[in-house]
Amino acid sequence: PLDFAGRLVKRLGVKVREDVVHAVDGVDLSVRKGEVVGLVGESGCGKSTLGRMVAGIMPPSDGQVVWRGQDLTKLSGADAKRAKLRTQMIFQDPYASLNPRLKVAEIVGEAPQYHGLVPRGGLEAYVDDQLRRAGLDPSLKRRYPHQFSGGQRQRIGIARALAVQPDFLVCDEAVAALDVSIQAQILNLFMKLRRELDLTYLFISHDLGVVEHLSDRVVIMYLGRVVEEAPSEEVFARPNHPYTRALLAEVPRIEARKRVFAGVQGEIPSPLNPPSGCHFHPRCPFAFDRCRAERPALKQVAPGHRSACHLNDAA
Numbered sequence: 001p002l003d004f005a006g007r008l009v010k011r012l013g014v015k016v017r018e019d020v021v022h023a024v025d026g027v028d029l030s031v032r033k034g035e036v037v038g039l040v041g042e043s044g045c046g047k048s049t050l051g052r053m054v055a056g057i058m059p060p061s062d063g064q065v066v067w068r069g070q071d072l073t074k075l076s077g078a079d080a081k082r083a084k085l086r087t088q089m090i091f092q093d094p095y096a097s098l099n100p101r102l103k104v105a106e107i108v109g110e111a112p113q114y115h116g117l118v119p120r121g122g123l124e125a126y127v128d129d130q131l132r133r134a135g136l137d138p139s140l141k142r143r144y145p146h147q148f149s150g151g152q153r154q155r156i157g158i159a160r161a162l163a164v165q166p167d168f169l170v171c172d173e174a175v176a177a178l179d180v181s182i183q184a185q186i187l188n189l190f191m192k193l194r195r196e197l198d199l200t201y202l203f204i205s206h207d208l209g210v211v212e213h214l215s216d217r218v219v220i221m222y223l224g225r226v227v228e229e230a231p232s233e234e235v236f237a238r239p240n241h242p243y244t245r246a247l248l249a250e251v252p253r254i255e256a257r258k259r260v261f262a263g264v265q266g267e268i269p270s271p272l273n274p275p276s277g278c279h280f281h282p283r284c285p286f287a288f289d290r291c292r293a294e295r296p297a298l299k300q301v302a303p304g305h306r307s308a309c310h311l312n313d314a315a
C-alpha cells in the first residue's frame, strides 16, 4: 500500500562485520497518516533498528523506506534533508541526546534556525511556543539540561523535535526510563500533540501495557520478524500468536491470558544465529516438527489481524 502518506519498510538489514545480519528481515510495515502504531517486542528483537531506519538515521542494507511515494533511501541533497526533518525521533534517554553545554533555548532553537523555519527576529517567540507545547515553562529556557528532572528533559527533547515541524514521530522507549506517574504525563502529552498537530506516531516499546491505550494498531516483532499485527483492541482481546500471549501474561493488570502462559520463557536468541523455521520455536510451548523446519507466513486470521504461526493452519 503505497498510495497513502505513510511509510513502507521492506526487508531491511544491517551490516555486522562481513555478514549481513537481518536484524529486521522481511518486514512490511505501513503507517497511515494520523495513525499511532505500537511496535512491541523484547530488547534485541529489531524494533529499535527498524525505528532508526524509518527515521532515516540508519540506512538499510537493502529494502525501501517510502514516504509519500518517495523512497527515502534514494533521495539525496536538499530533498533528503527535507524528508528527514519530517520524521523526528524521541529517545529513551533524553539526557544523552541533549548537549549539556547548551541552554534549553539553544537546544530547541538551533535546528529550526539552521533550516530557515523561523522568521527573522522571531526565534525567541518560536522557542517559547515549542516549550509551551511540550508543557514546559518558557521562563526556564536559559537553564541547562542538568538543571531539569527526567520528565522535564524528555519534554525538552519533545520540544526540540516539534521545533522542526515534523509530521511523524518515532518514539523509541520514550517513557521507559521515567517513573510511572511521569510516564502517564508524557503519554498524555503525546496524545495531546497528536490531536493538536495531526501527528503520526511509531511508538516503540518492550511493554505492551504502555502501548495499550495509545495505539490504533499494534505490531509485535520477534527476532527481526513481524509475528502479529492487528488493531489494538483486537490484540488485547484476542491475541493469536503464542509470543504475543506470553508477552501479555507479563502485563500484570491485563488479565488474560488464561494462565496458559507464565510470560516469555528463556532468553531471546542472538540474531547472528537465529533458530531455524519459526524463530520462536525454542521458547514456544506449542512447537511441533514443522515449526523447526518451516518459517510461518504472516496470514490473516481475522479482518485486519495477521499472525505468523503454523497452529493457524492446523485449526
Ligand code: SF4
Binding pocket: 241, 242, 243, 278, 279, 280, 281, 282, 284, 285, 286, 287, 288, 291, 296, 308, 309, 310, 311
Ligand atoms: Fe509456536 Fe510453532 Fe506457532 Fe512458532 S509456528 S509460534 S513455534 S506453534
